Amino acid sequence: MEGSQIGFSGRDITLLLIKKATEIEGLEISGIMGKKALQKSLYFFNLDQGIFNFKWGDYGPLSGEIQQIAEDLESNGNIIVQGIETKKEGAIIKNMKFSSENNPNFAEIKFPNEIESRLNEVIRFIKGKSPRELELLASVHYWAKKQEALLDEYTPDYIFDKLTDLKPDAGFTLQDVKRALETLGSSNYL
Numbered sequence: 132m133e134g135s136q137i138g139f140s141g142r143d144i145t146l147l148l149i150k151k152a153t154e155i156e157g158l159e160i161s162g163i164m165g166k167k168a169l170q171k172s173l174y175f176f177n178l179d180q181g182i183f184n185f186k187w188g189d190y191g192p193l194s195g196e197i198q199q200i201a202e203d204l205e206s207n208g209n210i211i212v213q214g215i216e217t218k219k220e221g222a223i224i225k226n227m228k229f230s231s232e233n234n235p236n237f238a239e240i241k242f243p244n245e246i247e248s249r250l251n252e253v254i255r256f257i258k259g260k261s262p263r264e265l266e267l268l269a270s271v272h273y274w275a276k277k278q279e280a281l282l283d284e285y286t287p288d289y290i291f292d293k294l295t296d297l298k299p300d301a302g303f304t305l306q307d308v309k310r311a312l313e314t315l316g317s318s319n320y321l
Contacts, residue, residue: 139246145197145204148176163227164224165227171262185273190270191273208230212227267311268315272315278290
């Protein structure tokens, strides 16, 4: 569904999100903190846009389209990718930043206010959250919506059981799920 009714491709939307994240002030590190964070950020953007297709993956909702777009943006030099060490031994997050030099005409593109506004909401929501927190929030949202579609409600216990079954090594607790539900509710995602 890339390039849907809004007239902009998934690539354009992805690049604009990375640009906005690169321009955030007040963070120690700007940009999008890895492919997982990119996937989850665009998952929340996509909730009312329908540009990308998501399915369940190892780290929560996943879009193959976004994965391909990120690889293309990196290989074409549209984004700058910098490895950042994490607390986990040997793990590196590939932080993505917008490259102005390699996107000289991108600033001239006029995106509709609806897209700009929605991406700004997503940026406010993800600001300061780790990729793991975004994974939890997107995963909880995904299963809450699946349960709600079947039963007209969602429960922390059901979501916790799904996450425990599908992601036993993630170590998410029932309390994590409840906090995520509160965050999603207060941010108007549920």
